Amino acid sequence: MTGLIDMLVQGLLLGGFFALSGLGLSLSFGIMRIVNIAHGDFLVVAAYLGVVITGLFGINPIVAIALIMPLMFVLGWGLQKTILNRAVDGGELSPLLITFGLSIVLHNALQEIFSADFRSLDAGPVEVASLAIGDIRIGWFALSILIVAVLVYALVSWLMRKTTFGRIVRATVDDPEVSGLMGVDTKKVYCLGMGISMAIIGISGALYGIKSSFSPLTGGDQLLFAFEAVIIGGMGSIWGTLLGGLTLGIAQVIGFSIHSGWGAFAGHLVFFLFLFLKPSGLLSKGDSHV
Amino acid sequence: MLELKNLTKAYGALRVVDDMTLEIAQGETLGIIGPNGAGKTSLFSVIAGQVAADSGEIRFCGQDVTRRPPFERCKAGLGRTFQVPRPFHGMTVFESAHVAASFGAGLSGQAASDFAAQAVERTGLLRHLNEPCSSLTLLDRKRMELTRALATNPKMLLLDEIGGGLTDHEIHELIDILNQIRDSGVSIVWIEHIVHALTSFVDRLIVINFGRKIADGNPKEVMALPEVHEIYMGVDIDDAA
Numbered sequence A: 001m002t003g004l005i006d007m008l009v010q011g012l013l014l015g016g017f018f019a020l021s022g023l024g025l026s027l028s029f030g031i032m033r034i035v036n037i038a039h040g041d042f043l044v045v046a047a048y049l050g051v052v053i054t055g056l057f058g059i060n061p062i063v064a065i066a067l068i069m070p071l072m073f074v075l076g077w078g079l080q081k082t083i084l085n086r087a088v089d090g091g092e093l094s095p096l097l098i099t100f101g102l103s104i105v106l107h108n109a110l111q112e113i114f115s116a117d118f119r120s121l122d123a124g125p126v127e128v129a130s131l132a133i134g135d136i137r138i139g140w141f142a143l144s145i146l147i148v149a150v151l152v153y154a155l156v157s158w159l160m161r162k163t164t165f166g167r168i169v170r171a172t173v174d175d176p177e178v179s180g181l182m183g184v185d186t187k188k189v190y191c192l193g194m195g196i197s198m199a200i201i202g203i204s205g206a207l208y209g210i211k212s213s214f215s216p217l218t219g220g221d222q223l224l225f226a227f228e229a230v231i232i233g234g235m236g237s238i239w240g241t242l243l244g245g246l247t248l249g250i251a252q253v254i255g256f257s258i259h260s261g262w263g264a265f266a267g268h269l270v271f272f273l274f275l276f277l278k279p280s281g282l283l284s285k286g287d288s289h290v
Numbered sequence B: 001m002l003e004l005k006n007l008t009k010a011y012g013a014l015r016v017v018d019d020m021t022l023e024i025a026q027g028e029t030l031g032i033i034g035p036n037g038a039g040k041t042s043l044f045s046v047i048a049g050q051v052a053a054d055s056g057e058i059r060f061c062g063q064d065v066t067r068r069p070p071f072e073r074c075k076a077g078l079g080r081t082f083q084v085p086r087p088f089h090g091m092t093v094f095e096s097a098h099v100a101a102s103f104g105a106g107l108s109g110q111a112a113s114d115f116a117a118q119a120v121e122r123t124g125l126l127r128h129l130n131e132p133c134s135s136l137t138l139l140d141r142k143r144m145e146l147t148r149a150l151a152t153n154p155k156m157l158l159l160d161e162i163g164g165g166l167t168d169h170e171i172h173e174l175i176d177i178l179n180q181i182r183d184s185g186v187s188i189v190w191i192e193h194i195v196h197a198l199t200s201f202v203d204r205l206i207v208i209n210f211g212r213k214i215a216d217g218n219p220k221e222v223m224a225l226p227e228v229h230e231i232y233m234g235v236d237i238d239d240a241a
Helices: A002-032 A039-057 A061-082 A093-114 A140-162 A164-174 A176-181 A186-211 A219-233 A238-258 A263-277 B040-048 B070-076 B093-103 B109-122 B138-151 B168-183 B195-201 B219-224 B226-233
Strands: A130-133 A136-139 B002-011 B014-024 B029-033 B055-060 B078-080 B156-160 B187-191 B204-209 B212-217
Touching: A002 A039, A002 A136, A002 A140, A002 A164, A002 A186, A002 A219, A002 A238, A039 A061, A039 A093, A039 A186, A039 A219, A061 A186, A093 A219, A136 A140, A140 A164, A140 A186, A140 A238, A164 A176, A164 A186, A164 B093, A176 A186, A176 B070, A219 A238, A219 A263, A238 A263, B002 B040, B014 B040, B014 B212, B029 B040, B029 B195, B040 B070, B040 B078, B040 B156, B040 B187, B070 B078, B070 B093, B078 B138, B093 B109, B093 B138, B109 B138, B109 B168, B138 B156, B138 B168, B168 B187, B168 B195, B195 B219, B204 B219, B204 B226, B212 B219, B212 B226, B219 B226
Parallel strands: B029 B187, B029 B204, B078 B156, B156 B187
Antiparallel strands: A130 A136, B002 B014, B002 B055, B204 B212
């Protein structure tokens, strides 16, 4: 019994990261209808930003997040304004191809600048500190990620539900043409949306760099996990992605407990089960979508 | 207030707006009629900026807006409604009006909320204020189109068959609302198939066929023109015989 509870707890802790990273992907799809194939690579970019910032200022990578997030926001805004906005009117395929191209460019650029060596961000003792409840050990760092994830979800949800900005975003998602006729500069809304998406990728990427080692080519797996979280949760649903991430985390931990190489495999298996049995995901588009 | 000079828009060989020159004064009410496919709605789309003109010029309040995006034209004071209502499905009546008031009218905070609520009240939707737009009836959806356009604080309203599908009684209610809007100084351009409703309201009537303006003037005189009769109503049996 304790073993089972332990697995669930560890699964939720791992899932917190997938949920946080998935939110960035979920937002760019939910708001701009952009499937960001370069999602994982931007996560890696954020981790390398951590390498540069901690190297320059000698600060803890957790503190560096305060710089990484605004930098990624600006990067997202600029990317949307200069490249993606030209493509959003042409259906969903053009932005998808553009982000695919960006992914290749990022692989090569990162290898050129940072070499193909694996790196990781050192956040100090907090990475290994844990608390024990009975026989279950909970890592402080993993717990912090889960708490941060839930807080970020609550913040984004509040932003979408209760603020004027959220209303404009929902109107733009509903009907960009009519929104334009209501005086909404939809291209600017898209810039803001991509900025927020990238800021969330920024915090996820920094945490990813602390919890795992990374290289210019490790973004692919991260895209896959984030994508699975979004699909399991239901595309376009914010809270669904949180549930999807947590589900994926639990699946991976259970797989890992069966065999040390089966973690990711069990996650993919659950993902495929959802594709077959409930392709609309846990929370299909209802009241909770962006 | 609105000036169109030799405005043209074509899709391949099909000219949906053909060399259109038109002036509409402040406070004027103009009706547009024409057969299906004559290019009435296309004309609105070009004026509102959803569709770019191939050639010609659009001036609004003295400014050349021919190449401006729709949201800037809206802020300048152009509001339009759609023939088939396009409500924001996931939003309430108030939220929809609030988006228009925040951006089209450029208001914020309490002023935006008040203006949005006022627009909702003017069109008689106050009892549905916090209901989702998707639950509205056809008449109320048409009102919602008008509400949203009003909440952008327009100087000119482009109404696309806002009376279509409504009963006589409902159209009278609508015209009462439009009279109040006109009296507040807003110019109204109205495309409508229900000719008697239209001619009872507008100061001036134009007829469009194949993208071209074929008649322009006093509604009664325009309706009496033989070519209008022929194109719009079909050939009169007595005349043909």
